[in-house]
Amino acid sequence: MAFDFAAVTAPFRMQPGLRALAPGAAQLTPSRPGERALEEKLAVLTQHADQALLAAPGFQAGAALQALCAHAEAEHPQALQRNADGVRAPLLGWGLRGDVVVGDGPAEIGRCLGALPAPWRLAGLLSLAFAEDFAVIDGQTATIPWLAVCLPSHWSPQEKIGRHFAQVHAPVADNRLLLAASDHLARLVTGTQRWERFVWTITPEVRLDMHPQRTPKRLWPEDADAEGLARSAFLRTERQTFIPLPESHQAIFTIHVESGPLAEVxxxxxxxxxxxxxxxxxxxxxxxxxxxxxxxxxxxxxxxxxxxxxxx
Incomplete structure (x- = not known):
């Protein structure tokens, strides 16, 4: 897991917890066929793309997507490559020529990309090529006008699109620090510095996709002792980073969700x-x-x- 246990602090507080990324630190994680995150993302984009790929009315994500492609290629050229005709994800065996799906990788990936509306195929390819989910943050309005989120943690992307940071975090318990910092955070992460933060919880749910409309909450076993309960528990973590786009006062927010058996992690x-x-x-x-x-x-x-x- 990419989780850093140094991010676990006490007393526990719901707070931003940002720390500057070291120069050269990677922000993306290439996906390969057979990996759990890719399989769950593929299922979501095949069956529920309208719940994962969202844009506020009138928002154009083209510049942000091209910046994400450039960042991805610089970090992981084995996972994403651009050329004059389009973009390809060699590890998946698929790419785009314009908005036409091309390649000879696993058939289910090609079918999934081909079934997406043409304007969303690049977002779909990036979502499958990397383990991270993505969002665009607007620093001037402190809103989230674009989302490509397949693996949410018990929240609905449809309810967050276009919302202000304060509205996005309104349901969070003990959210005073988060709400007070909303506008400042939006300006901070859309500057020039790269940032990261870590989020964690312990859950009885094994799945990465925890969209509330697709994944009912799993209950803890009432009769299990401490050892039995721990053996059925999972440490769910998120590494969240910000790829700044200061020229447009935006940032690409990346969310890498992982989950592993508590007793093994x-x-x-x-x-x-x-x-x-x-x-x-x-x-x-x-x-x-x-x-x-x-x-x-x-x-x-x-x-x-x-x-x-x-x-x-």
């Missing part, structure tokens, strides 16, 4: 201690928002044991 005592401290200091509102209240005490017991007494 948390192997070091200091990792368990960090999660224990954070979980122990979550407010009741945050526990309810993240559906952690029924599992909190058992997770704390398991994390304390995994930390070897380091958790207090």
């Amino acid at each position: 948390v192997t070091a005592a200091d990792e368990a201690a960090a999660l224990h401290a954070a979980l122990a200091t979550m407010s009741e509102a945050v526990l309810a928002y993240r559906s952690l209240a029924p599992a909190r005490d058992r997770l704390l017991e398991w994390l304390a044991a995994r930390a070897g007494g380091a958790a207090r």
